Amino acid sequence: MTSSDSSGKKWTSAEEEIMQATYRALLSHGYANLSMSRIAEELDKSKAAPYYYYDSKDELLVSFLDYSVDQFEETIDTRESDDPKETLDRVIEKLLPLQPDETEQQLQTVLVELRAQAVTNEAFREQFTRLDEKIVTAIHEIIQRGIDDGVFRDVDSTRVAEHILATITGTRYCHATTNRQTAIAVTRVSLSSYIDSELRKRP
Amino acid sequence: MTSSDSSGKKWTSAEEEIMQATYRALLSHGYANLSMSRIAEELDKSKAAPYYYYDSKDELLVSFLDYSVDQFEETIDTRESDDPKETLDRVIEKLLPLQPDETEQQLQTVLVELRAQAVTNEAFREQFTRLDEKIVTAIHEIIQRGIDDGVFRDVDSTRVAEHILATITGTRYCHATTNRQTAIAVTRVSLSSYIDSELRKRP
Numbered sequence: 001m002t003s004s005d006s007s008g009k010k011w012t013s014a015e016e017e018i019m020q021a022t023y024r025a026l027l028s029h030g031y032a033n034l035s036m037s038r039i040a041e042e043l044d045k046s047k048a049a050p051y052y053y054y055d056s057k058d059e060l061l062v063s064f065l066d067y068s069v070d071q072f073e074e075t076i077d078t079r080e081s082d083d084p085k086e087t088l089d090r091v092i093e094k095l096l097p098l099q100p101d102e103t104e105q106q107l108q109t110v111l112v113e114l115r116a117q118a119v120t121n122e123a124f125r126e127q128f129t130r131l132d133e134k135i136v137t138a139i140h141e142i143i144q145r146g147i148d149d150g151v152f153r154d155v156d157s158t159r160v161a162e163h164i165l166a167t168i169t170g171t172r173y174c175h176a177t178t179n180r181q182t183a184i185a186v187t188r189v190s191l192s193s194y195i196d197s198e199l200r201k202r203p
Numbered sequence: 204m205t206s207s208d209s210s211g212k213k214w215t216s217a218e219e220e221i222m223q224a225t226y227r228a229l230l231s232h233g234y235a236n237l238s239m240s241r242i243a244e245e246l247d248k249s250k251a252a253p254y255y256y257y258d259s260k261d262e263l264l265v266s267f268l269d270y271s272v273d274q275f276e277e278t279i280d281t282r283e284s285d286d287p288k289e290t291l292d293r294v295i296e297k298l299l300p301l302q303p304d305e306t307e308q309q310l311q312t313v314l315v316e317l318r319a320q321a322v323t324n325e326a327f328r329e330q331f332t333r334l335d336e337k338i339v340t341a342i343h344e345i346i347q348r349g350i351d352d353g354v355f356r357d358v359d360s361t362r363v364a365e366h367i368l369a370t371i372t373g374t375r376y377c378h379a380t381t382n383r384q385t386a387i388a389v390t391r392v393s394l395s396s397y398i399d400s401e402l403r404k405r406p
Contacts, residue, residue, distance in 0.1 A: 030323065109322045116319030118380040119312045120233065129381040162386060163370065163393035170373025177321040178332040183365060190366035197400050 011067060017043065018050055019067040022060060027106045031113035036060070058121065061114065065127035069134060076138045084146030088195065091138060096168045098188055100175075108176045136165045143199065152199040160198050167191055214270060220246065221253055222270040225263060230309045234316035239263070261324065264317065268330035272337060279341045287349030291398065294341060299371045301391055303378075311379045339368045346402065355402040363401050370394055 011019070021042035029038055036050050036057055043049050054060035076091060097104060118124040140161035146152030171187040174180055214222070224245035232241055239260055242253050257263035279294060300307060321327040343364035349355030374390040377383055 032323070112322050113319050115376075115380050116316050119315050120235070125380065125382060129383055132377060132381050132383055159389055159393045159396070162389040163397065166373035166377065166386070166390050166393075167366065167370045168373065169376055170369035170371065173318075173372055173376050174335060174369065177318050177328065178335050179328060180332055180335055183369070186362055186365040187369050190362045190369075193362070193401075194366065194397060198396075 010070060015053065015063070015067075018053060018060070019064055022064045026110045027103065031110060031117075058117070058123075062123045062127060065114065065124065065131070069127060069131045072131065073134050076134075084142050084149060084151055085199075088139070088142045088146075091142065092164070092168065092188075092191060095135065096171055096184060096188065096191075098184065100184075108172055112173065112176045132165060132169075136161050139164050146199065151201070153201050155198055163194070164191065167194070213273060218256065218266070219270075221256060221263070222267055224253075225267045229267075229313045230306065234313060234320075261320070261326075265326045265330060268317065268327065268334070272330060272334045275334065276337050279337075287345050287352060287354055288402075291342070291345045291349075294345065295367070295371065295391075295394060298338065299374055299387060299391065301387065303387075311375055315376065315379045335368060335372075339364050342367050349402065354404070356404050358401055366397070367394065370397070
């Protein structure tokens, strides 16, 4: 979490502190009740601090999404030498945890509220486009590595990656916006079945 | 569109007129800029009309969702004698049109805004739960009929129906909130492949 301009990193430590404060404020208050002063309260500094960097709540939130996509990319490292099937299972468990804890559920709720802004706000839309591209690229790379290593069937890896993203996104969205709480467990089973059917080599 | 209390229908013609006006106002203004007076303008009657029936915009919108789910159920008739595979393809084309027209795209946009309210508003949440239940039940019935008729493999029809719903929902959501405009075409291909792989009888 420590970085600075001189280290070549994209985010200064001051910016990272604001992003962490924004994250805590979003979990506590949700998008609708979020304000610059509530983010400042989480910062435990002068209430003017976020205003010094950002002109508005939405401008700050676009930076927050940008930061979150960068963080997400760091946590999904597909280049490791694991078994491609295990790596794919691990990414799916990360994106669609079978038993999401309270923080994870709050985060999903906040993401639905933020993503709804993307229908009318192009800057939000660009960040969610970037997020989905990162996820689908990560899944695509794992599948392609499995094909290259000869452990997966030679399928259209782009098509399978897009299908997995759509299914995960739909399930998270349903979980956050309906009372159909068994949907995650059912989709995890159906995704396993799909991946097995598409990727497992047949004798 | 003509109905009344005495006919035994759920919606009176006065209510239906307000629902149609709400639909037009939502497409024109979106959720955020919708107001009771804008709905009244679409009604072309006394501006007080919607207030006579509903206390607030959100109360009216919950009724609008209730009405929309009823309408949706009428358009998806799975009991007809068509071939189950053709019926399933028709329902998927309806839920995820390959080339959505402008009205369809506006409707998807509005639904994302309305659905975001479901994360904090239980009345909205119940309507989206009901909508998803109707869709998954319709798909489930088609698959089960195909199994009973011996044209589909004897799969877990609930699991396959939930998977199709999740994939369609995720794709619509991505289409409305990102610039990844090829996602629908890719998912339609992957869904066909999934359905074929799960349901087609093997020699």
